[in-house]
Amino acid sequence: MSVSRRLETFVAFSAEVTAFTPTEVWGTGLTQRYLDTVDGVVGTAMTDALLNAFDRITTQSAGERTAKLRQTVFGCEQLGPVARAVVKLWYIGTWYALPAAWQERFGPAAQDGTFVPTPDAYVEGLLWSAIGAHPPGAKAQGFGSWQFPPGIPKF
Amino acid sequence: MTTHDITSIGLLHRQLFKAMQLEHATAPPYISALYSIHPGDNADAAQILRAVAVEEMLHLTIAANVMNAVGGTVDFTVAGFVPSYPTVLPDGEHDFEVGLGPFGKDALETYLKIERPAMAPRGQARHVQIKGGARHFISHPHDQTLRYYSIGEFYAAIRDGIVYLESEAKAKGKTIFTGDRAKQATAEYYYSGGGRLWPVFDVDSACRAIDLVIEQGEGELKQIFGAEGEIAHYYRFDQLQKGRYYQIGDQPGQPTGREIHVNWEAVWPIAVNLKLNKIPEKSELHAAVADFNKAYREFLAFLTRAFNGEPKLLLEAVPRMFEFRNRMQQLIRNPLPGGDCNAAPTYEI
Numbered sequence: 001m002s003v004s005r006r007l008e009t010f011v012a013f014s015a016e017v018t019a020f021t022p023t024e025v026w027g028t029g030l031t032q033r034y035l036d037t038v039d040g041v042v043g044t045a046m047t048d049a050l051l052n053a054f055d056r057i058t059t060q061s062a063g064e065r066t067a068k069l070r071q072t073v074f075g076c077e078q079l080g081p082v083a084r085a086v087v088k089l090w091y092i093g094t095w096y097a098l099p100a101a102w103q104e105r106f107g108p109a110a111q112d113g114t115f116v117p118t119p120d121a122y123v124e125g126l127l128w129s130a131i132g133a134h135p136p137g138a139k140a141q142g143f144g145s146w147q148f149p150p151g152i153p154k155f
Numbered sequence: 156m157t158t159h160d161i162t163s164i165g166l167l168h169r170q171l172f173k174a175m176q177l178e179h180a181t182a183p184p185y186i187s188a189l190y191s192i193h194p195g196d197n198a199d200a201a202q203i204l205r206a207v208a209v210e211e212m213l214h215l216t217i218a219a220n221v222m223n224a225v226g227g228t229v230d231f232t233v234a235g236f237v238p239s240y241p242t243v244l245p246d247g248e249h250d251f252e253v254g255l256g257p258f259g260k261d262a263l264e265t266y267l268k269i270e271r272p273a274m275a276p277r278g279q280a281r282h283v284q285i286k287g288g289a290r291h292f293i294s295h296p297h298d299q300t301l302r303y304y305s306i307g308e309f310y311a312a313i314r315d316g317i318v319y320l321e322s323e324a325k326a327k328g329k330t331i332f333t334g335d336r337a338k339q340a341t342a343e344y345y346y347s348g349g350g351r352l353w354p355v356f357d358v359d360s361a362c363r364a365i366d367l368v369i370e371q372g373e374g375e376l377k378q379i380f381g382a383e384g385e386i387a388h389y390y391r392f393d394q395l396q397k398g399r400y401y402q403i404g405d406q407p408g409q410p411t412g413r414e415i416h417v418n419w420e421a422v423w424p425i426a427v428n429l430k431l432n433k434i435p436e437k438s439e440l441h442a443a444v445a446d447f448n449k450a451y452r453e454f455l456a457f458l459t460r461a462f463n464g465e466p467k468l469l470l471e472a473v474p475r476m477f478e479f480r481n482r483m484q485q486l487i488r489n490p491l492p493g494g495d496c497n498a499a500p501t502y503e504i
Contacts, residue, residue: 021439022439023439023440023443023485023489024485026485026488026489026490027484027485027486027488027489028485028488029193029194029423029484029488119195120194120195123194139477139480139481140477141474141477141478142473142474142476142477143473144470144473144474145473145474145477147470148471148474151478
């Protein structure tokens with residue numbers, strides 16, 4: 001997989017597992033940094049295994065895609081915990097340490113642990129869009145904005 | 156040519172419309188460049204761009220206030236109010252274009268041209284012959300072959316026109332300040348926006364408002380700092396080029412303040428003067444850019460209402476503008492398919 005194709009696949013995977021659109025995922029500005037984060041923790045070979053497993057799901061039907069994702073990614077003892085850590089990373093901006101059982105079986109992942117990859121991670125967490133809020137202390141909405149009804153995000 | 160360029164109320168309205176057009180036209184280029192800067196990097200450059208962009212919004216508000224004061228119509232929705240970028244703005248000897256693109260050395264050169272200080276304090280020396288027949292925003296009101304040397308001189312002619320027309324009207328027992336006071340955007344509706352704002356209802360309040368625009372923008376007669384100690388836009392940008400801040404007492408071109416480090420690489424590579432038709436149709440990104448343009452068009456209509464008797468709407472405009480920031484940042488981080496450039500709002504209204 002070429003470098004750019006790899007990043008595109010990571011974005012497509014991230015969009016699908018977070019239920020955000022690729023435009024929104026790119027819009028965080030964190031795509032490359034998060035791919036580097038995953039590579040750094042589990043190594044490029046395992047990241048490739050995850051991306052390839054996702055890439056092999058070619059069906060367009062949403063129901064079938066969900067079922068296939070469950071079977072081949074989230075249900076996989078090796079890839080499942082990594083995929084779940086990626087979802088958490090996108091929403092919360094924190095990489096959560098992989099479970100001890102995973103470490104024992106598939107580790108050691110030397111760089112693993114619970115950490116924030118970059119200060120922007122908090123600001124760009126998808127959690128804020130999901131709940132229709134802005135990250136407190138960042139992306140200010142302007143003085144007096146609180147006197148107007150909040151904008152409800154589209155889903 | 157008469158000493159006064161603006162010899163009728165119709166010409167005054169026309170020049171004030173150009174003023175609003177001009178002030179607005181500078182905002183999208185500055186803001187595009189501002190949000191092209193990676194967050195956390197280039198804090199000095201980002202702060203300077205932001206301060207200038209916010210003051211351009213103040214200048215737009217001031218121009219609208221003067222327009223309303225002299226009985227003109229403020230309408231940001233008329234066709235052609237938003238230019239198609241790249242667009243021509245004034246310059247001394249050469250024509251140059253202002254466009255939408257990332258922050259960088261070329262962009263900085265353009266900003267310095269936009270904000271170039273006035274050369275001539277009075278009279279005919281304000282004008283420069285137009286070369287090459289390009290259309291200019293700030294062309295002379297009734298001689299299409301002339302234009303002003305700088306934006307500052309364009310405003311100085313408006314100021315002179317107001318003084319002249321009002322003295323003529325007064326001689327007949329009339330006034331040019333026939334506008335509805337309720338349409339004035341004042342400090343209670345507009346704050347933290349780059350400077351003070353006051354109602355315009357006579358020659359004095361109008362001239363003070365215009366002088367503020369001149370002083371904040373280009374600095375008259377090569378003054379780095381204005382009367383209130385605020386640094387003019389030209390010198391703000393000059394600091395980035397020189398890599399050093401100005402401090403009180405400095406000579407133009409020789410700042411001696413704190414050093415500024417500019418990281419020219421820490422910028423999203425947004426496509427220069429992107430057009431919607433360059434983005435694959437039916438793609439998600441196409442829809443997102445089109446959606447931004449639509450929201451911006453609606454916002455201009457909203458602002459038009461604010462300047463036509465509903466100044467309270469300006470308070471609501473603030474969160475809407477911050478929302479534009481979020482949307483712009485999102486677009487600017489999206490790569491365009493098959494290229495090395497990123498997307499950006501196209502401002503095709």
